[in-house]
Amino acid sequence: MAAFFGGQYYFAFDSSRQYVLQYYGPRSRxxxxxxxxxxxxxxxFxxxxEFLIGVTHHVTEISSSVEPITNQRILTFRGIIRMGGQLRDFHEIFITEGQLLRNGQIVQSTFRSVPRQAAALYQPQALMDHSQIAAFFGGQYYFIFDSSRPYLLRYYDSTxxxxxxxxxxxxxxxxxxVYNANSLIGVTHLVTEMSSFVEPITxxxxxxxxxxxxxxxxxxDFHEIFITEGQLxxxxxxxxxxxFRSAPRQQALPIPMQDVAVLPASQGFSADPVSADEANVVASSQGSNAPDAADVAASSHGSMSIDG
Incomplete structure (x- = not known):
């Protein structure tokens, strides 16, 4: 859950910050x-x-724990942030209540950053484990698919x-x-499981x-497989x-809401620049009833529940 939430939260923070507020409530701090x-x-406010205009996060570490007395979940993220034209190391802690990806909220978040040493090269290698990286990608990918689909093209190329x-x-x-077809207007993903591994030959x-x-x-019900190259x-x-494959759900089969990550609806993003090819495709799609429209690395077998 922590990595999936992080993928959503930091993409929204860097691209369309008003949607970050959906994770907070009137008593949040x-x-x-x-x-x-x-x-x-x-x-x-x-x-x-103004000092947060144009910030970008690169998350490298994630941890999660539950406070035994209050049962609040503590999520911690570390990485590099570009802020005010400067690279800084950051550490952010979220104290949360309820199912954050469904109907919970952030009770308190604390963010701290310090300038990176000049000798430290800007190479934010992911220190997350492979399941966390995969979940972080899923949080980003399905958030974009359900909210601002043209920006999915940045994760593809001509081949x-x-x-x-x-x-x-x-x-x-x-x-x-394909992705801007009328049949996909208003789709919403509810991710419940993921798995990841590396194909040993390729x-x-x-x-x-x-x-x-x-x-x-x-x-x-849906099942989707991503085959990727390189470090996303x-x-x-x-x-x-x-x-991607889907099949109708049996009406008698309930939705396991306690295990579901619901991707929030939104209107679009002022995301970071796209390539010339992407820009041309996005521009051409806007006049055809296009709906509002990641990072993967995995090297160990296994599956996980998104709420785990």
Whole structure:
């Protein structure tokens, strides 16, 4: 859960910060490098301050624990932030209540940063374990898919392929055509399980996600496989091929809401710049009823529940 939440939270913070407020409530408190606030309005004022314009996070470490007396979950993230034109090491702690990816909230967050030493090269290698990295990617990917889909193209290139329930495409233009179909307007993913491993011959990383998707007004079970090359944290790898399959859910089968990560709806992102090819494809898609539209590394077998 911690890594999946981190993928969502830091992408939203860097790209469309107003959506970060959905994780807070009227009693929530923040302390951002000494800038303190309580309540949604005050938190929004701090997070929309001029000194935070253009910030980007690169998360390298994640940990999670439960406080035994209050049963609050403590999430900790470390990494590098570009803020005010300067690279800084950061450490952020979230104290949360409830199912954060469903109906819980951040009770308090504390952020601290210090300048990086000049000798420290900007190489934010991910120190997360492989399951955390995979979950972090899933948090980002499905958040973007459900919220601002054209920006998914940054994770593909001209040789990438997708197979979405039998609709096959290759390259940025073809992938954009499939993902911007009218049938995918308003889809919502609810991720419940993931697994990850490395294919030993090609050394490609393979990650799978399973869960529930609301598509065309119907709940469907889905299973998606991503085959990737390179290190997508930070972003210098690519999705080689992903295959999506879904089937109608049996009406008698309940949705396991306690184990579900619901991706929030939004309107779009002022995300960091896209390439010229991506920009052309995104621009061409905007006039065709396009809906509002990651980082993977995995090297150990295993599966996990998103709420685990």
């Amino acid at each position: 923040i302390d951002f490098d000494g800038h303190t606030a309580q309540g949604l309005e005050a938190i929004g 701090v997070y929309n301050a 990438s392929m997708v197979d979405f329930d039998g609709q096959v495409a290759q390259g940025l233009e073809g992938i954009s055509f 050394n490609r990383r393979i990650i799978t996600f399973s869960g529930i998707i609301r598509m065309r007004g119907q709940l469907r 944290i930070p972003r210098n790898g690519r999705i080689v091929h992903n295959i």
